[in-house]
Structure formats: structure tokens, C-alpha cells
Amino acid sequence: MVNLTVALDVMGGDLGPLITIPSAKMAIEHVPSLKLILCGDESVIRTHLKEHNFLDHPRISIVHASEQIAMDEKPSVALRTKKDSSMRRALDLVHTGDADACVSAGNTGALLAIAHYVLKMLPGVERPALVSHLPITDSASHAFMLDLGANVFCDSDTLFQFAMMGSVMAEEVDSIESPRVALLNMGEEVIKGSDHIKQTAALLSKTPEINYVGFIEGNDIFTGKADVIVCDGFVGNIALKTCEGVGKLVMGKVMKIINESKFTRLLGFLLNPTLKKIVKRLNPDQYNGASLIGLRGIVVKSHGNATSSAFFNAILEAVKEVERQVPEKIKNKLEVSLLKRS
Amino acid sequence: MVNLTVALDVMGGDLGPLITIPSAKMAIEHVPSLKLILCGDESVIRTHLKEHNFLDHPRISIVHASEQIAMDEKPSVALRTKKDSSMRRALDLVHTGDADACVSAGNTGALLAIAHYVLKMLPGVERPALVSHLPITDSASHAFMLDLGANVFCDSDTLFQFAMMGSVMAEEVDSIESPRVALLNMGEEVIKGSDHIKQTAALLSKTPEINYVGFIEGNDIFTGKADVIVCDGFVGNIALKTCEGVGKLVMGKVMKIINESKFTRLLGFLLNPTLKKIVKRLNPDQYNGASLIGLRGIVVKSHGNATSSAFFNAILEAVKEVERQVPEKIKNKLEVSLLKRS
Known part of the structure; x- marks a missing residue:
């Protein structure tokens, strides 16, 4: 089994780490090939991991982010000003190839705007879709x-x-x-x-x-x-x-x-x-997340008030899309059809 | 209690008189002030009324119509060619003031087009709404x-x-x-x-x-x-x-x-x-009909496969709108607001 890495926006959603950390633990225990990168305030993350007896797990790493995007923050403002937010860091990791996918329960508009900006669209796709x-x-x-x-x-x-x-x-x-x-x-x-x-x-x-x-x-x-x-x-x-x-x-x-x-x-x-x-x-986004497709990377959106099991399902959805190489397949299919139309 | 008259498109809907005639009987028995004008093929209507022991009721009259509009007929064609259809006759009766309202379970697009053409819009209203x-x-x-x-x-x-x-x-x-x-x-x-x-x-x-x-x-x-x-x-x-x-x-x-x-x-x-x-x-149109408002007259649309009780509910809805003088009230309210805006 190939190792795969998912970056989590730990601070996103109404309850942030209270939900995302237990979900991370569930996902690590459920998927042996999964590595998680937890993006957010490092000390907060460490406190929550400790509470769940999950500190220093070999398949978990932390990327510190000093900011977080509020659920009601204007997407354009979040994109312009919150360059060290947990959401931005998670998406940056997908862009650099350090993560294969990103999961966030944060502000949908901000996720759309930042994912669009950071990851860019697949060739032939004009707009991302949920x-x-x-x-x-x-x-x-x-x-x-x-x-x-x-x-x-x-x-x-x-x-x-x-x-x-x-x-x-x-x-x-x-x-x-x-x-x-x-x-x-x-x-x-x-x-x-x-x-x-x-x-x-x-x-x-x-x-x-x-x-x-x-x-x-x-x-x-x-x-x-x-x-x-x-x-x-x-x-x-x-x-x-x-x-x-x-x-x-x-x-x-x-x-x-x-x-x-x-x-x-x-x-x-x-x-x-x-x-x-x-x-x-x-x-659906309370159930297993909604995927943001059309981008050069995998992004799954979980509901703002998702439970731990819903956020866990969203991580599994991301894992599935990584395994099936969804963006690559979309790219290939679009190339074929665009070629025929041109 | 003031007498009120409702014209029924007897032939409209998937089952036509099989549904509309029993509903007409129920409505007549339920509303003592109600008169009904049954529009459609006279001999068919008389046969159905006879079956329900309801022939020659003093509050029921028949207006013969030689045509009917199919459920899948193109609205523009129905408007142009079916001038002696049961639906057209029922709407004409509202236009001439012989009926206070019309109820049909027929082709929605045709009902919209013909009602718009026959009854015209209230002043200040551009489009009818369901x-x-x-x-x-x-x-x-x-x-x-x-x-x-x-x-x-x-x-x-x-x-x-x-x-x-x-x-x-x-x-x-x-x-x-x-x-x-x-x-x-x-x-x-x-x-x-x-x-x-x-x-x-x-x-x-x-x-x-x-x-x-x-x-x-x-x-x-x-x-x-x-x-x-x-x-x-x-x-x-x-x-x-x-x-x-x-x-x-x-x-x-x-x-x-x-x-x-x-x-x-x-x-x-x-x-x-x-x-x-x-x-x-x-x-709703299976339950009590949907009203077509914004017109100079009351038109209630029942579902194509409405049951007798649903079509009966649609007749009651029409009665209610007649009693409350809905088009008149809409006209007044729009006049006030248009006057203020101008």
C-alpha cells in the first residue's frame, strides 16, 4: 500500500480542534497507510493530542499556523490578509506536493477563494465545483x-x-x-x-x-x-x-x-x-464532506458544525480521491474531449 | 351568503371527468353558495353526472366544448388552435364575468399561456406567478x-x-x-x-x-x-x-x-x-392546487394526476380567493406601491 498524506485545517469549523483532533486520531487508526499533517496553532494542537494520548504519533506531524479564518470572514479579505492561517497552510502543502489532499471544515467561501488561488484550475476547467x-x-x-x-x-x-x-x-x-x-x-x-x-x-x-x-x-x-x-x-x-x-x-x-x-x-x-x-x-457535507473539484489538487470541505465522525468521513473521502487520482483522471478526460472539440 | 360561480375545466388532467365530476359533486354539497359551470364535452359530462346521480342539479350548468388540450400539447399551439377547448371555455367565462374563477388540472403551460392571453395581467404586473x-x-x-x-x-x-x-x-x-x-x-x-x-x-x-x-x-x-x-x-x-x-x-x-x-x-x-x-x-398542487396570480381573474391549477379530493381542495381554494377578492386586493396594493415609487 502506498503511503498518502492529508493536510488538515485543524482550526476550521465551529469547534476547531475539539472536532478535528479526535477525527484525526480515528483516521490514523483506521487507515494504516495514512499520514496526517495538522495545520494550526501548534501549542493548541499539542494540548489536544495529549488529551487524546496521541502526542508524537509517527504518522502525525504539525505545521504551525499563527492565524485562523473566522467562519464569517469575507473570502477576499481572508485570501489577501490571512497568509499564515491554518487553511492557507494546509492548501500550500497540497500545492508544494507535501500533502496529497486537504480537508477543512472552515469558511466555504474562503476555502474556495484560497484553493482557487493557491492550487489553480486544471487545464480546460474554468470554475471549481462543489x-x-x-x-x-x-x-x-x-x-x-x-x-x-x-x-x-x-x-x-x-x-x-x-x-x-x-x-x-x-x-x-x-x-x-x-x-x-x-x-x-x-x-x-x-x-x-x-x-x-x-x-x-x-x-x-x-x-x-x-x-x-x-x-x-x-x-x-x-x-x-x-x-x-x-x-x-x-x-x-x-x-x-x-x-x-x-x-x-x-x-x-x-x-x-x-x-x-x-x-x-x-x-x-x-x-x-x-x-x-x-x-x-x-x-452531504455533514455526512461525508463535499469535494471541491476542477482544481490541481484534492480539497474536501466538511460542514462547519460537522461532528467528529463527519470530519472523519471527510478525511476518508479525501483518501479515496487520492487513491483514485481524481484530478489526474479529470484532466485526462477533459483533454480528450477538448481535443475532439477543437 | 353571496352566490359565487366557478368554471371547471372538466376534461383537463390525466383522468378528466373521472376525477373532476366527483370533485364537482363534493364541492356543490360542501359549499351551499357555490355554482359550478362544467366546461367540456356535454354528452360525456352528462354521462358522468348521471353515474353520480347528479344530473340537472340546480347549481350546475354545462358549457359545451368540442376540443380538449392534451397534457403534452405545446402551449403556443394550444393557444392558437384550440379555441373551443374545455380549458379555453372555462377561462373565457372568467373573462366575461360569467364565472368568478376557473379551476383546471390540465396542461400547465397551456393554462399559463391561455390565461395570460384571455384574462390579461393586472396593471403593474408583468408576469403571472404560480x-x-x-x-x-x-x-x-x-x-x-x-x-x-x-x-x-x-x-x-x-x-x-x-x-x-x-x-x-x-x-x-x-x-x-x-x-x-x-x-x-x-x-x-x-x-x-x-x-x-x-x-x-x-x-x-x-x-x-x-x-x-x-x-x-x-x-x-x-x-x-x-x-x-x-x-x-x-x-x-x-x-x-x-x-x-x-x-x-x-x-x-x-x-x-x-x-x-x-x-x-x-x-x-x-x-x-x-x-x-x-x-x-x-x-401543493396535488394537495390543494397552485394559484396563478397577477391576472385579472382567479385561476387555480390542480395537479395533472390529482385525486378527486385534491381537485375538490383546488375548487375550495378558488372559492376562498373569490370570497377574499384576491386579484382586487393585489391590484390595490400594487397601485399604492407603484404610486409611491413613481
Whole structure:
């Protein structure tokens, strides 16, 4: 097994090292080939490692960073002024090749801006995209959806690149052969979507490298009709957050009915943990992180209020992407298609 | 009690009279002041009425229409060529004042196009919007959301008008005093939305007639933070359909757990109908119809595969809007605000 190294932004997220250090310990114990570089305030990191009896582990090293980026800090300010932040240090390590990937639960906008600046885009990719998996009804499988909020508006070229990148993710990370790629669109019967979606559909239809299966509506995100669902970041973000809201709504209503009688209350004990798990899965960055793809390096974003197990899952996601060499594969696939189009 | 008349597009929807006639009977029995004009093929209507022992009811009349619009017919073609369709006849009756409102479960795009053409817009409104209620967590209350799919893209003036119209709906139909109006936007921490959303926010902030409460994210649609949620039709349609998808996903997972043992299966019988009801409420036009507002007349759209009770609910929604004189109230509110802005 090849050794691989992941840099962690220890100070990112609402609770910083309180969450990230236990996750680091779990990851080291779980993946024998994994090395971690912990970026952040060294003395704080050492205190937390000591608390977990994990100081001076041979596969853990520390890179000191004197600053940290607040969750509500303006991305452009963070990019310009916080050159010694834990997030910047972690991304720098990916850039220099000292780490194979970076995981952060910090400010999403800042992570996007700094990752874009430090790592740069892959050739042929204009914008990075946030991608994650969503669960599928009656199946252990899932669908990749992108962009989940990195870009407000995307033109047809950008959406085309997202389709390409999502297809590589599904193929490489999930080993799906010829993944079915769909464009998220509104009800066909009303109006068949905006011009740039139609243009993207036209581009995808004539690209044999992509198994384009057409438009998909919101109610089919979870039905397994597509392995990759492509949309702009505004729509993706709202769809995703709406999922979370509906999950909580349905869960609340179910628990209310269950609590109405003694008999059914018993069922609540059985259902409650599973329902909570479903709702959590509907929030992918709380579940296993969302990946920032299109960059010359692997960056996984965990939720600001991720638990230790969610941040641990995000580290595992990064490990998987390193093993499958996702950016390299995206680069190759894009090169082939760009060559054909030119 | 004042008499009121609703025109029904009997032939619209997947099952036409099989659904609409029983709903008409229910509505007539439920609302003593209601008169219905059934638009469609007279002999078919008479056959169905006879089957339900409801022929020659004094509060039911028939307007014959020789054509009907297919669910997949192109709206522009339906508008141009189907001048004797059941949908067109029903809308014509609203236009001439013979009916106070129209209810249809037919082709949404055609209904939009023909309603727009026949009824025309209220002064100061550029585009009609589809609006409906969504349930709120832990409450019997709901939030109005618009546009749900009538318009792909909306500029800031259109979104502003939608906010105004939604506010009137909440005030008049739901008797909410000074309804809280919010704009649906993506996660603030990533990027704060598109330019036209920011422009709409600026417009709303300086309009004292609207109780504008700021941006709302997808996960807060159901938490009761706002009484009116405004977005463009593309986003609204996708958010709404995603809700439906999540509802089914969660329900599927819950039923799977329930079916795992004999004991819990018993409880499943108890939960199943309530769960189905929740999922149904997430699809407003299957629940009580979506209203097409901004027009000089009341039009309620029921789902293509609505059940009799859903189509009945849509008729009741139309009755409510007639009683509260919704278009008149929208007109008045817009006049006041336009006067102030000019």
C-alpha cells in the first residue's frame, strides 16, 4: 500500500480542534497507510493530542499556523490578509506536493477563494465545483450532484465541464461504468428551461465520452435515474438545503405521530436513530464532506458544525480521491474531449 | 351568503371527468353558495353526472366544448388552435364575468399561456406567478411560496411584484397580519446570491408596504421563518419537486425499517396513511392546487394526476380567493406601491 498524506485545517469549523483532533486520531487508526499533517496553532494542537494520548504519533506531524479564518470572514479579505492561517497552510502543502489532499471544515467561501488561488484550475476547467453524493431511494447507492454552491451562475461551457468532472467522480470514486449524467431542469410541461441549459444539453448530446441521459426534475434526484446530476451552484445549493429542510420536516411530523400514543412511542425508539441518519445523509457535507473539484489538487470541505465522525468521513473521502487520482483522471478526460472539440 | 360561480375545466388532467365530476359533486354539497359551470364535452359530462346521480342539479350548468388540450400539447399551439377547448371555455367565462374563477388540472403551460392571453395581467404586473402553500414544521400553519414554475428567469422588478402579490395572498387568504416576506437565496457564507436578488432585496427594503425580513435558505422554507418565500420559477420548481423527492425518499426508508419485523409492521399500518399525507402536502398542487396570480381573474391549477379530493381542495381554494377578492386586493396594493415609487 502506498503511503498518502492529508493536510488538515485543524482550526476550521465551529469547534476547531475539539472536532478535528479526535477525527484525526480515528483516521490514523483506521487507515494504516495514512499520514496526517495538522495545520494550526501548534501549542493548541499539542494540548489536544495529549488529551487524546496521541502526542508524537509517527504518522502525525504539525505545521504551525499563527492565524485562523473566522467562519464569517469575507473570502477576499481572508485570501489577501490571512497568509499564515491554518487553511492557507494546509492548501500550500497540497500545492508544494507535501500533502496529497486537504480537508477543512472552515469558511466555504474562503476555502474556495484560497484553493482557487493557491492550487489553480486544471487545464480546460474554468470554475471549481462543489460535489457530493446524495442517497438514492431503496438502495445503498447514491448520486453525485454538482455544483452545490461554489458558483452562483454557470454558463453552458461551465455546466459541460461539471458534467465531465462529475462523470469522472462517479467512474473513479464509485466505480460506476459509463455513469448516467443528467441536467437538473424544471418541469418539462411548463417551460423547458433556460437557454444555457438547452445549450448544455446540446453540447452533452454530441459528446460520446459522456453518457448523457437528458433532463431530470427535482423529484427524481433520489430515484436513481442518474448517477450524476448537474446544475448551477445557486440551484444546487437551494435544492440541497431544501432537502435538509424537508428531511427535518418529515422527521418532525413522523415523530409527532409516533409520540401520540404509548403503543407507537415504542416505535419511536426504533425509528428515531434511522430517521436522524437519513436527515444527516441529506446534508452531504455533514455526512461525508463535499469535494471541491476542477482544481490541481484534492480539497474536501466538511460542514462547519460537522461532528467528529463527519470530519472523519471527510478525511476518508479525501483518501479515496487520492487513491483514485481524481484530478489526474479529470484532466485526462477533459483533454480528450477538448481535443475532439477543437 | 353571496352566490359565487366557478368554471371547471372538466376534461383537463390525466383522468378528466373521472376525477373532476366527483370533485364537482363534493364541492356543490360542501359549499351551499357555490355554482359550478362544467366546461367540456356535454354528452360525456352528462354521462358522468348521471353515474353520480347528479344530473340537472340546480347549481350546475354545462358549457359545451368540442376540443380538449392534451397534457403534452405545446402551449403556443394550444393557444392558437384550440379555441373551443374545455380549458379555453372555462377561462373565457372568467373573462366575461360569467364565472368568478376557473379551476383546471390540465396542461400547465397551456393554462399559463391561455390565461395570460384571455384574462390579461393586472396593471403593474408583468408576469403571472404560480403560488402555493407549503407546510411548516411543528405547526398546522404554512408558508406561501412563489414563483413555482411559471417563469424560468425573473428580474428584480418581477420578483418585487411577486413579493407584493405573495404578501397579499398571505394577508387575505390566510389572514396573516403584516406577513413576513423573504427572498430564497443560497448560503450566505458562500456567495450572497445573484445581482438581481440583491437588487430585489434593495427594492423590498425600502417598501414599507412589505414586511421584508431578508434572505432565507432552502433549509428554512419549512421552519416558519417567513410567511411568504419569493424566488424565480426555475428555482421554485426545482425546490418544490425536490421536496416531493425527499418526502418519498424518507417515507421509503421509514417503511423499510417498519417492514423489517412483524411487530413494527403492525405499527406501519398506523403510520403509512399519515406519512402518505405528509408527502402529498409537499406537492401543493396535488394537495390543494397552485394559484396563478397577477391576472385579472382567479385561476387555480390542480395537479395533472390529482385525486378527486385534491381537485375538490383546488375548487375550495378558488372559492376562498373569490370570497377574499384576491386579484382586487393585489391590484390595490400594487397601485399604492407603484404610486409611491413613481
